[in-house]
Amino acid sequence: MPHLQSILHPAGIQAQRISELWWTMFWICTAVWFAVAIAASIAIVRGRRAAAADTSQSTITRNVAIAGGVSLVALFALLFQSVVIGRALDTLRSPDALRIQVTGNQWWWDVQYDHPVPSLRVTTANEIHIPTGRPVVFNLLSTDVIHSLWIPNLQGKIDLIPGRLNELWLQADTAGVYRGQCAEYCGLQHARMALVVVAEPPEQFERWLTANRAPAPPPVSPEQQRGRDIVERGPCAMCHNITGTLAGGRTAPDLTHIATRSTIAAGSVPNLRGYLAGWIADPQSMKPGNRMPPQGLRAEELQAVLAYLETLK
Amino acid sequence: MLAVAAGLIAAGCDREARRYKDLPASANRETGVRVTEFQPGASQQQAPVSSPYQGNAWGIGEGKRLYSAFNCAPCHGVNGGGAIGPPLIDDKWIYGGQPDQIYATISQGRPDGMPSFGGHVPTQQIWQLVAYVQAMSGQVEASIATSRSDDQMAALPESRQSRQKPVQTGHR
Numbered sequence: 001m002p003h004l005q006s007i008l009h010p011a012g013i014q015a016q017r018i019s020e021l022w023w024t025m026f027w028i029c030t031a032v033w034f035a036v037a038i039a040a041s042i043a044i045v046r047g048r049r050a051a052a053a054d055t056s057q058s059t060i061t062r063n064v065a066i067a068g069g070v071s072l073v074a075l076f077a078l079l080f081q082s083v084v085i086g087r088a089l090d091t092l093r094s095p096d097a098l099r100i101q102v103t104g105n106q107w108w109w110d111v112q113y114d115h116p117v118p119s120l121r122v123t124t125a126n127e128i129h130i131p132t133g134r135p136v137v138f139n140l141l142s143t144d145v146i147h148s149l150w151i152p153n154l155q156g157k158i159d160l161i162p163g164r165l166n167e168l169w170l171q172a173d174t175a176g177v178y179r180g181q182c183a184e185y186c187g188l189q190h191a192r193m194a195l196v197v198v199a200e201p202p203e204q205f206e207r208w209l210t211a212n213r214a215p216a217p218p219p220v221s222p223e224q225q226r227g228r229d230i231v232e233r234g235p236c237a238m239c240h241n242i243t244g245t246l247a248g249g250r251t252a253p254d255l256t257h258i259a260t261r262s263t264i265a266a267g268s269v270p271n272l273r274g275y276l277a278g279w280i281a282d283p284q285s286m287k288p289g290n291r292m293p294p295q296g297l298r299a300e301e302l303q304a305v306l307a308y309l310e311t312l313k
Numbered sequence: 314m315l316a317v318a319a320g321l322i323a324a325g326c327d328r329e330a331r332r333y334k335d336l337p338a339s340a341n342r343e344t345g346v347r348v349t350e351f352q353p354g355a356s357q358q359q360a361p362v363s364s365p366y367q368g369n370a371w372g373i374g375e376g377k378r379l380y381s382a383f384n385c386a387p388c389h390g391v392n393g394g395g396a397i398g399p400p401l402i403d404d405k406w407i408y409g410g411q412p413d414q415i416y417a418t419i420s421q422g423r424p425d426g427m428p429s430f431g432g433h434v435p436t437q438q439i440w441q442l443v444a445y446v447q448a449m450s451g452q453v454e455a456s457i458a459t460s461r462s463d464d465q466m467a468a469l470p471e472s473r474q475s476r477q478k479p480v481q482t483g484h485r
Contacts, residue, residue, distance in 0.1 A: 162463060235435050238383060251382040293435045 104147030125253030148184035172199035194267025215244025227308025376445025410479030
């Protein structure tokens with residue numbers, strides 16, 4: 001199964017609480033449904049016979065009072081639990097939390113790991129790596145319209161609003177790869193604005209972070225060299241950044257370590273050579289309306305670009 | 314000695330060749346974009362070429378997005394009011410305000426600072442920029458031009474710009 005996205009498989013304390021609330025509501029609602037169904041069945045079976053019988057006013061009053069009382073108790077119990085869990089979701093505050101900036105764009109996620117030394121900042125897209133067992137806080141921003149970040153296995157959703165900073169606190173306790181998605185309709189390709197969250201043990205996370213601080217490796221073969229030339233001199237460099245090359249655009253996903261990511265086009269398709277080729281050749285067929293224009297590369301140019309992109313580990 | 318002389322003579326032959334028909338006759342017609350109206354003889358009028366996005370609100374909106382994405386603003390001003398580059402909201406055009414002239418300006422660049430974006434920016438996006446640049450001085454219908462931005466604007470949006478009549482000024 002590719003990356004599981006489910007509130008019923010919590011991987012952290014917040015998602016655990018949300019799923020507890022969900023199951024409580026599920027069982028109470030199930031009980032209410034069965035009670036109503038049974039009462040309705042009895043009424044149908046008794047039918048006219050009961051209608052003809054003369055039920056006293058006090059019996060009716062008593063039955064309605066019991067049903068109303070049970071409903072009120074159940075509703076207040078759910079309200080109480082909902083408030084308690086809502087407050088508990090907000091208690092995860094820690095000074096040594098890992099802070100990650102997530103910026104929503106139509107229709108992809110920009111992800112930045114800050115560092116006091118600017119050259120050691122890590123920028124990636126559509127894939128967030130987090131350590132397990134440590135609180136993580138996302139700084140949520142948007143460049144265009146309102147988006148919403150939802151990783152059901154880890155936490156509830158919070159909106160990304162232009163001109164406003166929102167925070168989403170969560171902690172992953174179980175290592176794994178979880179799918180998240182935009183949960184606020186944001187335009188044509190809202191449905192294909194997904195992301196992958198990789199929760200991994202702290203030492204593995206540190207290795208990933210260190211590897212991603214490095215600039216792009218230089219091309220080796222002549223074909224890869226030609227691929228880099230096309231990326232730098234052609235249209236790619238106008239929007240995409242590849243640290244260590246002349247490509248320094250900031251309006252599209254950072255490609256410095258594109259080959260390490262598992263998906264392209266914001267979780268739309270797997271990051272395989274065939275999909276990548278199709279994407280570069282005709283992005284408007286795979287994800288109509290997205291901001292990447294067709295490039296008009298010749299076949300051998302496309303192959304060279306692919307050969308180069310595959311070296312960006 | 315004789316072989317060397319023969320070789321020299323043979324090499325000289327091509328130099329003397331008179332190539333009357335190297336190009337097809339049709340290549341003799343000038344089709345390039347004219348930067349100036351100052352011409353010998355009677356002025357040649359070109360059929361105007363308009364941007365495919367001239368009447369298209371989406372294309373103009375994309376042009377507005379690309380105007381900031383491709384860093385046009387640092388030289389031409391956030392709202393086109395000009396800075397170290399010429400303003401784009403007035404009626405003065407150094408190299409002409411016709412769509413194909415604006416296209417040539419973006420694609421090929423101009424002396425004294427305008428970089429050439431041809432090959433870096435795809436044709437489709439240059440035409441979107443052309444349509445937006447025209448909208449900046451009110452050259453397109455107000456109902457099609459972009460309206461106010463989400464962020465604070467010091468100037469009127471393109472849809473409320475008064476229509477300027479383009480005047481070609483030549484270089485300062």
